[in-house]
Amino acid sequence: MDEGDRPTDADESAGRDERTEGGSEKSREESNSETPDGSNSEAPDGSDDRVPDGDREVDAAAETGPVGEPDDPTEERDEPDLAAESGSDAEEVEPDDRPSDVDDASSDIGGETVPERRSGGSEASENGADESLLYRFRHDRDGALMWLREMLSSVGVVLLVGLLLFGVSGVWPPMVAVESGSMEPNMQVGDLVFVTEPGRLAPDAAENGVGVVTHEAGETVDYRTFGSYGSVMIYTPPGRTGSPIIHRAMFHVTEGENWYDRADEEYHNAVDCESLANCPAPHDGYVTLGDNNGAYDQASGLSPPVRAEWVDGVARLRVPYLGYIRLIATGQVELNEAITGAVGSGLPAAESGLVSSAPA
Secondary structure, eight states: OOGGGSOOHHHHHHHHHHHHHHHHHHHHHHHHHOOTTSOOOOOTTOOOOOOOHHHHHHHHHHHTSOTTOOSOHHHHHHHHHHHHHHHHHHHTOOGGGSOHHHHHHHHEETTEEHHHHHHHHHHHHHHHHHHHHHHHHHHOSSSHHHHHHHHHHHHHHHHHHHHHHHHHHOSSSSEEEEOSSTTTTTSOTTOEEEEEOTTTTOOTTOOSTTOOOOHHHHHHHTOEETTEESOEEEEOOTTOOSOOEEEEEEEEEOTTOOOTTTSOGGGOOOSSSTTSTTOSOSSSEEEEEOTTOSSOTTTTTSOSSBOGGGEEEEEEEEESSTHHHHHHHTTSSOHHHHHHHHHTOOOOOOSSOBEEOSOO
16 A cells, blocks of 8 residues: 555544444434333344444444543644644744843843943943053053153153243243353353343343343443353344354444444454454444454454344353253264263364254
């Protein structure tokens, strides 16, 4: 027999149901045909109406069956199958099929959604990294961060001091570095000199708008700066391409003046005004001299009498050695020369006291 010809469970159930119904009908007919004395009625054709043993067993099974069973056994099978299917469906619920309140509970905890908590966590980690880097920058005692901190601190201090000095002096740069020995011994090579703009912080002895007291006037009123009478000023004559000159103002002349008689013979070799350079004076101005030089700047031809508008500033204070930083950085002084100057040997005197106008 082929597998397709085999009766299924549903067919067998249907067959048993039909036999059960048939057996029940036969039972009822037999009971109706029995006489009161218990004898069985015979069929007209003399055949025996007894129910075969197999049918009798089926009838007994049907009669003794549980009360309230469904008429169709297939319904009994369908209900467990439905339950099983519903159970499997319940187990295989996709995350998208979850109730919205579950999603809300999982995605909203403590008033923050999951993306917000993630972003908050990343921000916290970034803040922690920043704080850690800042802590290392502030407290490391070696390594790159320490060197960076020290360098930035030094630059910051210099800028702060420079800004403060600029506020006081009114001129930029407020400090200049001495490049030559023409002002020795009162100013040394490598000195850093604090300068104020012309007219600022002028002493009472200054009778002009530049704030300069000449050596001649200083002797009269006893006004001294940097080891001698009078003011030391920084000036730049027209056409000069080098550094400004820092020398002492000796006296003031007017245009056309014969200043030979006022000049100290020690600082010129002329015999009269005609043999003295810039005499008579071509215009109003200051006659200047380096403290370590042997001739006036005007007698040597370094500069004509210094006009007031040529004056860049007036020296007020010097700080030894700090100017070497600027001079070494610009290549104007070699390191060994700076070391020699710092220990006191000094450099040879030059014709003019040059200064570097950029701050050290």
